[in-house]
Amino acid sequence: MSSRLLKRVGEALYGPRWQSEVARDLEVSDRTVRRWVDGSYDVPDGVYLDLLALCQERVAELDELVEMLPRAAAPKQDSPQ
Numbered sequence: 001m002s003s004r005l006l007k008r009v010g011e012a013l014y015g016p017r018w019q020s021e022v023a024r025d026l027e028v029s030d031r032t033v034r035r036w037v038d039g040s041y042d043v044p045d046g047v048y049l050d051l052l053a054l055c056q057e058r059v060a061e062l063d064e065l066v067e068m069l070p071r072a073a074a075p076k077q078d079s080p081q
Contacts, residue, residue: 003037009051013058026050 010018010033023033026047035041 003039003043006036006043006047006051009055013054022051025054 006022007018010022014021019033019037020030023030026033032041036043036047
């Protein structure tokens with residue numbers, strides 16, 4: 001995995017302070033993630049699948065919220081008194 005792809009995935013999942021969050025979720029040290037990003041270490045192949053799973057979880061959560069938000073925003077019907 002290129003460091004560019006790792007950075008894009010990290011920022012998409014966690015925003016600008018993504019490295020610590022990725023490290024936590026992948027159960028590696030912050031230093032390891034920084035080494036992957038700067039290219040001093042190769043990103044292990046299994047990290048692709050771990051990041052894919054994290055992305056899929058986020059997509060599922062967002063899909064659920066996309067369905068809930070229109071209902072929450074809909075005008076409330078007046079109930080009979």
